[in-house]
Amino acid sequence: xxxxxxxxxxxxxxxxxxxxxxxxxxxxxxxxxxxxxxxxxxxxxxxxxxxxxxxxxxxxxxxxxxxxxxxxxxxxxxxxxxxxxxxxxxxxxxxxxxxxxxxxxxxxxxxxxxxxxxxxxxxxxx
Amino acid sequence: xxxxxxxxxxxxxxxxxxxxxxxxxxxxxxxxxxxxxxxxxxxxxxxxxxxxxxxxxxxxxxxxxxxxxxxxxxxxxxxxxxxxxxxxxxxxxxxxxxxxxxxxxxxxxxxxxxxxxxxxxxxxxxxxxxxxxxxxxxxxxxxxxxxxxxxxxxxxxxxxxxxxxxxxxxxxxxxxxxxxxxxxxxxxxxxxxxxxxxxxxxxxxxxxxxxxxxxxxxxxxxxxxxxxxxxxxxxxxxxxxxxxxxxxxxxxxxxxxxxxxxxxxxxxxxxxxxxxxxxxxxxxxxxxx
Numbered sequence: 001x002x003x004x005x006x007x008x009x010x011x012x013x014x015x016x017x018x019x020x021x022x023x024x025x026x027x028x029x030x031x032x033x034x035x036x037x038x039x040x041x042x043x044x045x046x047x048x049x050x051x052x053x054x055x056x057x058x059x060x061x062x063x064x065x066x067x068x069x070x071x072x073x074x075x076x077x078x079x080x081x082x083x084x085x086x087x088x089x090x091x092x093x094x095x096x097x098x099x100x101x102x103x104x105x106x107x108x109x110x111x112x113x114x115x116x117x118x119x120x121x122x123x124x125x126x
Numbered sequence: 127x128x129x130x131x132x133x134x135x136x137x138x139x140x141x142x143x144x145x146x147x148x149x150x151x152x153x154x155x156x157x158x159x160x161x162x163x164x165x166x167x168x169x170x171x172x173x174x175x176x177x178x179x180x181x182x183x184x185x186x187x188x189x190x191x192x193x194x195x196x197x198x199x200x201x202x203x204x205x206x207x208x209x210x211x212x213x214x215x216x217x218x219x220x221x222x223x224x225x226x227x228x229x230x231x232x233x234x235x236x237x238x239x240x241x242x243x244x245x246x247x248x249x250x251x252x253x254x255x256x257x258x259x260x261x262x263x264x265x266x267x268x269x270x271x272x273x274x275x276x277x278x279x280x281x282x283x284x285x286x287x288x289x290x291x292x293x294x295x296x297x298x299x300x301x302x303x304x305x306x307x308x309x310x311x312x313x314x315x316x317x318x319x320x321x322x323x324x325x326x327x328x329x330x331x332x333x334x335x336x337x338x339x340x341x342x343x344x345x346x347x348x349x350x351x352x353x354x355x356x357x358x359x360x361x362x363x364x365x366x367x368x369x370x371x372x373x374x375x376x377x378x379x380x381x382x383x384x385x386x387x388x389x390x391x392x393x394x395x396x397x398x399x400x401x402x403x404x405x406x407x408x409x410x411x412x413x414x415x
Contacts, residue, residue, distance in 0.1 A: 005404045008344055009324050036306045043298045044324040045157055046306050048344070 009044055013052040018061065018080045021072055028077075032062050032070040059083060127154040127309040128202045128278040130175060130193075134184035137170055144170045146335040147184070152279065152311055157301070159326035159343070160315040161411055166332045168315045169207070172281045175313075176205035188279070201234050204277035206268040208284055209256060222259065223252040225267060226274075235276030244270040247296060261288030269297055273304055281313045286321075294318070298325055319408040329407065333415050343407065350410055351391070354380035355400040363398055371413035382413040 003009050017033070020026040033041065038049035053070050056062040060079050062070045073079070100110050131151040137144045144167045152158060152175075162168050173179040175186055177193035177200050185192060188199040209225075226245070230236045245252055248266035251259075259267065265288050272282045286294045302325065305312060313330075316322050329346060331338040339346065350370070353360065357379040360372075364381055371382040382405060385391045395402060405413065 003324060005347075005406050008348060010344070039302050039306055040299060042324070043295075043302065045327045046302070047327055048324065 010048050010051040010055065013038060013042060013044065013049060014055050017052065017056060018084070021061070021076050022080055026072055028072050028074050030072050031068070032056075032072055034069050128189050128311065129154050130186070130188050130203070130279050130311070132175060132181075132184060132186045135174055135181040135186060136183045137167075137174060137179065137181060144335050145174065148335075148337055149184070150330065150337060150340055152313065154311060155305075155309045156311050156327045157305055157325055158311070158313045159319075159322055159329045160313055160332065161317075161319055161329060161407075162315075162332035163415070167335045168332055169283055171332065172205055172283055172313065172315070173207075176200075176203045176281060178205060202277060203279045203281075204233060204272055204275035205281040206272035206275070206283065206285070208287070209259075209264045209268060211257070211261070211264070218255070218257050220256050221252070222250065222254050222256055222267060225256060225271065226252065229271050229274060233275040233277055237274050237276050240276075241270055241274035244273055244300070247300070248293065262290060262293060265289050266293065269300070273300060276308075276310075278309070279311045279313075281315075283315050284317065285314060286316060286318055294321065298322070301325065319411060320406050323407040331411060331414060338414055347404060347407060347410065349385050349388070350405055350413075351383055351385060352380060352403045352405050352409075353383055353395070353400050354378060355398060359398050359400070363394065363400070382410070 003012055017026070026032065032053070035046050035049045035053060038044065038052065039046040042049070053062060057064060057070065060073055061076045061083075063073045064070055096110075097107075100107075105113075129152065131149075133149050135148050136146055148171065160168050160172070170179065174181050175193070177186065177195070180194060187193065188196075188202055191199045193199045193203070226241055229241065230238060244250075248263075248270065250263055250266050250270065254263075256264070256267070265285055268282065269285050272280050272285065286297055289297065298321075301312065301314070304310065314322065314326070323343060326343045328341065329343045330340045353363070355363075355378070357374060357377050360379040360381055364383065368384040368386075369381045370384050373380045383391075
């Protein structure tokens with residue numbers, strides 16, 4: 001995996017595990033990759049991988065089974081939704097607003113652009 | 127598991143000071159990256175730490191014991207040097223297999239099966255003379271020596287020099303695998319910095335014989351920011367801040383700032399129209415020198 005520079009690697013790894021849970025690649029009560037598996041797969045220091053896992057555990061997204069490993073918690077998806085919606089403002093809205101300001105787009109203009117684009121997408125999906 | 131430290135070591139060759147009063151401590155079970163420009167003193171430092179070169183001042187201790195001419199301490203350390211292209215300890219006919227035999231002789235923990243497995247992985251022809259190996263294959267040989275030595279403290283001096291992207295990838299995977307399965311400490315010097323960043327727990331930056339910084343890689347990256355904007359704004363904003371590097375392009379100025387108080391930095395920057403980003407380790411390294 002190519003890492004971005006704007007985010008710590010352990011956060012990027014944690015987010016990719018969250019993505020897997022959201023996309024149904026990892027199920028609830030299923031074992032999550034171990035520290036060593038993550039280290040090998042992403043070519044990262046195992047301590048970085050451990051940091052990702054403990055962050056997910058602290059957020060209630062993973063839980064530990066002694067001697068077995070880390071598992072996806074029940075209700076993990078909802079927890080990720082809540083967490084990611086908070087981050088969404090920083091990660092997506094702020095950069096967008098900044099660019100919009102640079103281009104002279106008002107919040108109202110942005111809102112109507114978003115509605116229009118979302119409308120297109122819905123039509124495409126139908 | 128072993129710990130290695132040096133206190134106030136210096137080294138000069140013919141009046142030229144290569145290392146100046148260096149103190150550092152290598153903790154147990156970590157991967158350190160050693161980066162610095164050509165001639166910064168990286169190889170000399172590794173040589174001193176592994177007791178292969180005598181330090182002019184100061185001392186090198188492994189688990190509290192002096193390293194110099196102390197076999198018990200030396201047994202715990204492997205320094206896999208770059209192998210010279212033209213001669214191998216003066217003998218042009220020395221075979222690759224001889225080098226591996228020497229490994230078995232020198233390192234008490236040498237793992238013969240692992241060495242064989244590694245030579246296969248790197249497609250290393252052990253029936254070739256060392257002087258006939260390509261640059262990449264000579265690097266691969268140093269990797270095999272380092273990993274198979276099983277030394278608790280292992281130094282790899284530019285192990286990926288000359289290796290293609292597939293071989294480099296293989297090395298990074300093998301290093302991590304070995305690190306996960308053992309309690310060994312590794313110090314890896316490299317010029318391909320960004321590729322190795324995610325492997326390195328700590329980074330040691332050496333410049334002109336001095337340690338510029340020795341810090342947890344992530345924390346180092348986390349406490350620096352690139353800030354760019356209108357030069358006057360940047361100058362005003364940077365008053366009293368620790369600017370480690372700056373570049374100007376017309377009315378635009380870009381600075382690299384070391385930050386102690388990130389919340390305060392963010393708050394202060396809010397009133398300005400700045401582009402703020404993190405630097406890669408390579409970029410930061412260049413800015414710090």
